[in-house]
Amino acid sequence: MTGPVSDRAWGARRLGLGISGPHGTALVSRKGTESLIQRAYELGVRLFDTAPSYGAGEAEKRLGEALVRLPRFECIVSTKVGLYSSGAARRERDFSPDTVRRSIDDSMQRLKLRKIDWLFLHGPSSAELSDGLFKAIEEEQYSGRIGLLGIAGRGEELEAALDTGLFKLVMTPVHAALDTDQLIRLSKIRNSGAELIGIEAVAPALPRYSLPTSPGKIWRLARHAAGRAGDGPAVDHPPSEGIVWALTRGRAHRVVTTTTRMAHLEENVSAAISADDGA
Numbered sequence: 001m002t003g004p005v006s007d008r009a010w011g012a013r014r015l016g017l018g019i020s021g022p023h024g025t026a027l028v029s030r031k032g033t034e035s036l037i038q039r040a041y042e043l044g045v046r047l048f049d050t051a052p053s054y055g056a057g058e059a060e061k062r063l064g065e066a067l068v069r070l071p072r073f074e075c076i077v078s079t080k081v082g083l084y085s086s087g088a089a090r091r092e093r094d095f096s097p098d099t100v101r102r103s104i105d106d107s108m109q110r111l112k113l114r115k116i117d118w119l120f121l122h123g124p125s126s127a128e129l130s131d132g133l134f135k136a137i138e139e140e141q142y143s144g145r146i147g148l149l150g151i152a153g154r155g156e157e158l159e160a161a162l163d164t165g166l167f168k169l170v171m172t173p174v175h176a177a178l179d180t181d182q183l184i185r186l187s188k189i190r191n192s193g194a195e196l197i198g199i200e201a202v203a204p205a206l207p208r209y210s211l212p213t214s215p216g217k218i219w220r221l222a223r224h225a226a227g228r229a230g231d232g233p234a235v236d237h238p239p240s241e242g243i244v245w246a247l248t249r250g251r252a253h254r255v256v257t258t259t260t261r262m263a264h265l266e267e268n269v270s271a272a273i274s275a276d277d278g279a
């Protein structure tokens with residue numbers, strides 16, 4: 001898609017596609033991930049989010065492969081540092097400056113990029129926000145390898161990070177089941193001038209248990225079994241309505257969602273467009 005951006009396409013620009021979860025595993029084929037990314041691009045999506053911890057780098061590799069076939073300059077590529085997986089379910093955290101620098105090198109290689117547009121700290125605790133870490137990522141940004149810096153999280157570490165003035169992006173849950181304290185935190189984020197990227201916009205509407213008829217459902221069941229997912233339907237609207245809620249009532253600037261299904265991708269893009277139409 002080239003030339004002037006239509007109003008519909010602006011709505012799609014507010015949706016990001018997450019290349020995570022099953023996209024880092026054999027539950028979805030590489031070709032399947034690539035086709036979804038390609039289709040998202042055709043529908044007007046330009047933000048693609050991933051992380052080194054998603055399938056121990058497999059999700060980043062898949063995004064890197066798909067990007068080769070897309071106009072790179074039109075896309076925003078977002079990845080993260082601080083959380084790593086070495087296969088299976090094992091997850092390690094390391095926000096030390098040397099590991100973070102190495103992680104950026106590795107991500108660039110897997111994504112086949114010389115610049116990462118958005119780099120997020122992946123769920124650090126307040127105690128993990130050190131001066132050494134800030135210096136390392138600021139230097140990376142200064143060198144031109146990173147565009148904007150962000151923080152992904154859900155607690156008081158977000159405010160602590162914003163107070164440094166380094167971070168222009170915050171990735172955090174935005175959905176109708178947030179409690180008052182969480183909604184107040186969202187207000188503070190918006191008032192700081194940072195861009196608010198909503199996550200978990202869809203998931204709170206999904207049943208905890210359902211027949212494992214798609215890679216996404218199998219992935220969710222596995223997470224429930226491992227005790228790494230919530231309790232199931234926390235809101236009573238259809239899943240894609242969560243995108244509308246996040247972009248309108250939740251006042252997120254953008255929403256990142258993931259899916260393994262083309263029909264869901266198309267539904268989600270339509271929801272983002274309808275949110276923009278009604279804004």
Ligand SMILES: NC(=O)c1ccc[n+]([C@@H]2O[C@H](COP(=O)([O-])OP(=O)(O)OC[C@H]3O[C@@H](n4cnc5c(N)ncnc54)[C@H](OP(=O)(O)O)[C@@H]3O)[C@@H](O)[C@H]2O)c1
Nearest residue numbers: 018020049199200201202203216239240257258259260264
């Ligand atoms: N959650 C976090 O802790 C976190 C942290 C940092 C970044 N992120 C980013 O956020 C992205 C989104 O993750 P999320 O945790 O916020 O999950 P989410 O996008 O709210 O929900 C994803 C789940 O919803 C299902 N789904 C998507 N669209 C649907 C639709 N229209 N109808 C029915 N089901 C639908 C998907 O399964 P199907 O495959 O069956 O569609 C998938 O299991 C990630 O990919 C990542 O890039 C998340």
